[in-house]
Amino acid sequence: MSLRLLHRRLAVAMGLTGLLAFAGGAGFEWLSALLATAALIVALFWHPDTELSARLERLWLPLATLLVVRALIHVAVIQDDIVIPVVDLLLLLLAAEALRSLDAPNDLRLYALSFALILASTAYRPGILFLIAFVAYVGLSTVALMVGHLRRQSERHGVREVPLGRGLVVTTGALSGVILLVALLVFVTFPRVSQGWAGRGDTPATSIAGFSDQVSIGEHGSTILGNPQIVLRVEFPDGAPGNLGGLHWRGRSYDRFDGIRWTRSNGLPPSSAPTSWYREEWRGEILEQRIFGSALDTRVLFALHPALEIDSNNGIQPLFDNAGDFLYWGSGSPAYTAFSRASQPPASELRGPSRGYYPSDHFLQLPRRLDPRIAELADSLTAGLDNRYDQAMAIQRHLQSFGYTRQLPATARETTLHHFLFERQAGHCEYFSTAMVVM
Known part of the structure; x- marks a missing residue:
C-alpha cells in the first residue's frame, strides 16, 4: 500500500x-x-x-x-x-x-x-x-x-x-x-490544584443536588438538609414581577425513568420546540433577567421558562441543545441575561391542541415494572376530561393534597413511586415531579 x-x-x-x-x-x-x-x-x-x-x-x-x-x-x-x-x-x-x-x-x-x-x-x-x-x-x-x-x-x-x-x-x-x-x-x-490557586483563573466546579445529569428517588434512611450555598442570583432590571412565587425556572430535563432514577437519552432529535415556537405561540410581555450562577459540574443555564434568548455577559457561549435545555461553552461562573415570556397562555388556549405533539416516541418512556395501580389512578383522576390540559390539572390537584417533607423514606422498599402515591403520600419535590410526569 x-x-x-x-x-x-x-x-x-x-x-x-x-x-x-x-x-x-x-x-x-x-x-x-x-x-x-x-x-x-x-x-x-x-x-x-x-x-x-x-x-x-x-x-x-x-x-x-x-x-x-x-x-x-x-x-x-x-x-x-x-x-x-x-x-x-x-x-x-x-x-x-x-x-x-x-x-x-x-x-x-x-x-x-x-x-x-x-x-x-x-x-x-x-x-x-x-x-x-x-x-x-x-x-x-x-x-x-x-x-x-x-x-x-x-x-x-x-x-x-x-x-x-x-x-x-x-x-x-x-x-x-x-x-x-x-x-x-x-x-x-496525582492531586490536582485548583485553577484559582494564584488568585486568578476560574472557580472550581461545584456539585449540587438537583443540578446534575440525573435525579434519583432512591435515597432513604436520612433527612435532606438545607444547603445555604447560593448557586443562582437573579436580578430583574425592569422590576420584580408580582407573582414571584409562581415563576417556573427551567434547567435540566430528563426523559428516561427506570423506576428509581431519571436520566437523559443520547439519541434525542433536535428540539421540537425551538425559541421561535414560543415567540409565536406564547404571547405577552418579555421579562428580562440578569443571572449570576455558580460554576457547577453540569454546564446548564437556568432561566424562566420559556427562555427566548440568552446573552452572555462574561464570554461564555450559550447553546440550545437537542432536549430543549440551554447549555454553555466556557469555564468559570456563568453570568448572562435571559429574556423570557412573563406568563403562559390562558387555559382556554392550552385546552385546544389535541394532536401534533412531536416527537411522539420520546418523553413517553415508562419503566418496565410499574405498579398497575398507578395507571388506574391516573385513569380515575382524568375520567370524563376530553383534553390534555384539564387532565394534567386534575392530576396536579390530586398531588397538591399530599404533604411535603425532606425526611427520606426509612427503607429502600419505601422509596418506590407507588409507595409514595398509595401509602406515604408525602415526599420531596422529586417524588411530586415524578408522579406528575408518569401519570
Whole structure:
C-alpha cells in the first residue's frame, strides 16, 4: 500500500471516529449522518483522479453555499438551534475533502474537520461511545501524523515509495495508547490544584443536588438538609414581577425513568420546540433577567421558562441543545441575561391542541415494572376530561393534597413511586415531579 493511500485512509478513519463521537454525544439528523457515513466509507476504497476531483469540486461548492445560507437563516430569521445546520455543513466539507484525489494537499483540512467534530461533541453529553471514539481518534491521529510526515518528506526528496512495515504502524498506534493510559493514570493519581490557586483563573466546579445529569428517588434512611450555598442570583432590571412565587425556572430535563432514577437519552432529535415556537405561540410581555450562577459540574443555564434568548455577559457561549435545555461553552461562573415570556397562555388556549405533539416516541418512556395501580389512578383522576390540559390539572390537584417533607423514606422498599402515591403520600419535590410526569 502506498503512503498516499495509507495516509488518506487514516485521515478518513479519523473523520469516522469524529462522526461516532458526535453521534454519541449530541446525535445527528439521520439523513445527514447516513450520507456522511456513506461518503467516508466510499473514501476508504475509492479516490477520483485529478480531473474528476475538479469536477466534483464544482458540485461541493454550491451545496456548501446552500448550507451556509441555511445556517444564516436559522440565526437571523428562525432564531433557533444553529448547531445542527453548522454540523451538517461540517459533514459536507469533511465528505468533500475525503473524496478528493490522492494528490490533493488537504491533510490539514481533514485533520481540522475531524478534530472539530471531536471538539463539538464535548459540548453535549459525552458517554461511553465518545470515550471509545476518542481513544480511537488519538491512536489514528498519531499514526496519521507519522505517515503524513513520511509522505511529505519522501515527496520532497523525490523518493517514490518508502517501505513501511506493518509493525511500525502497529507500534506507533500502541505507543499512543500507552501515552494516553499514562496520562490517565497521572490525572487520577496525582492531586490536582485548583485553577484559582494564584488568585486568578476560574472557580472550581461545584456539585449540587438537583443540578446534575440525573435525579434519583432512591435515597432513604436520612433527612435532606438545607444547603445555604447560593448557586443562582437573579436580578430583574425592569422590576420584580408580582407573582414571584409562581415563576417556573427551567434547567435540566430528563426523559428516561427506570423506576428509581431519571436520566437523559443520547439519541434525542433536535428540539421540537425551538425559541421561535414560543415567540409565536406564547404571547405577552418579555421579562428580562440578569443571572449570576455558580460554576457547577453540569454546564446548564437556568432561566424562566420559556427562555427566548440568552446573552452572555462574561464570554461564555450559550447553546440550545437537542432536549430543549440551554447549555454553555466556557469555564468559570456563568453570568448572562435571559429574556423570557412573563406568563403562559390562558387555559382556554392550552385546552385546544389535541394532536401534533412531536416527537411522539420520546418523553413517553415508562419503566418496565410499574405498579398497575398507578395507571388506574391516573385513569380515575382524568375520567370524563376530553383534553390534555384539564387532565394534567386534575392530576396536579390530586398531588397538591399530599404533604411535603425532606425526611427520606426509612427503607429502600419505601422509596418506590407507588409507595409514595398509595401509602406515604408525602415526599420531596422529586417524588411530586415524578408522579406528575408518569401519570
